[in-house]
Amino acid sequence: MPKSKINHGPCSIYNCNKSSNDFRCLSNLAIRKASAKGNLRLYPYLQPGYQICSPHYTAIVENQLPEPTSAPAQAFIPTTLPVKPSIGDQIKQMTSVLYTKRHDNVILDPNEFDKMLKETDPNLTNFFADMCAILIPRDRSPYNKKEDRKKIVEILYLMAGIRNQHVNNFKLELALYLAGSGVTCDAINALSSAGVSVTHQTVYNYKKKLLTNIR
Ligand SMILES: [Zn+2]
Structure with missing residues (x-):
């Protein structure tokens, strides 16, 4: 060989x-x-x-x-990071929660309401706290803050109610209601920035137009 x-x-x-x-x-x-x-x-x-x-x-x-190449690439896909839904999306989610519970008793206690939302939809865990932060002015006294939290529960029921009626002008309806409930301009504008409501200026213009039409 x-x-x-x-x-x-x-x-x-x-x-x-x-x-x-x-x-x-x-x-x-x-x-x-x-x-x-x-x-x-x-x-x-x-x-x-x-x-x-x-x-x-x-x-x-x-x-x-x-x-x-496949294994390291998959490790960088950020699918495990939960993305916090926007306030607008959360209002939609809250509306479905309240819609499915429409035959239950209305929960007016803020803590119970918050708990019910969290337990029904984990996406709504911080929703009530966020809405309070948007709508309650920081300089309110603790007593008034407590009262305001109750009012926010009513506002959230109203939001869900308006949505369920398929109101075309949801944002305006809501802003009109908020203005009528004594919610501040800043709070209305904050909701407007979140895409939930029209601005306070729009409410003002709308009311002015209504008055002009009446005269
Ligand atoms: Zn070798």
């Missing part, structure tokens, strides 16, 4: 860590097979005639290497 055909190595893979003493020569066909499997992307320097160890030969020519 001519000694020239025996492959003595070493393995052509950089930093080969296999302990095999069995080496194989890469034929043109072996290179094509490895390339077709996409296995040469890690070893672009391999060429026909190069010798590699038997374990590497099996891995590169005969097997499919694991896709290295």
Whole structure:
């Protein structure tokens, strides 16, 4: 047997860590097979005639290497981060909650109302607190804040009610009601920025127009 055909190595893979003493020569066909499997992307320097160890030969020519790109890419998809819904979306969600509970007793106690929303829809966990923060002026006394929280429960029922009546002009209806309930301009404008209500100026213009039409 001519000694020239025996492959003595070493393995052509950089930093080969296999302990095999069995080496194989890469034929043109072996290179094509490895390339077709996409296995040469890690070893672009391999060429026909190069010798590699038997374990590497099996891995590169005969097997499919694991896709290295898929796993890290998936790790960066931020699907696990919950996105907080907008106030407008939360009002829609609250409306469905109140609609499904329309035959239950109305809950006027703010803490009970808040609890009911949280328990029914986890997306509404901070909704009541957010609405209070928007609608109750910071400089209110603790007593007034407590009273205001009760009023906000009524406002939220009203919002849900107006929505369920398929009112076309929901934002204006709501702003008119809020203005009529003594909610401040700032609070109405805050809801307007959240896309929930029209601005206080629109309410003012609307009322002015109504009065002009009456005269
Ligand atoms: Zn090797």
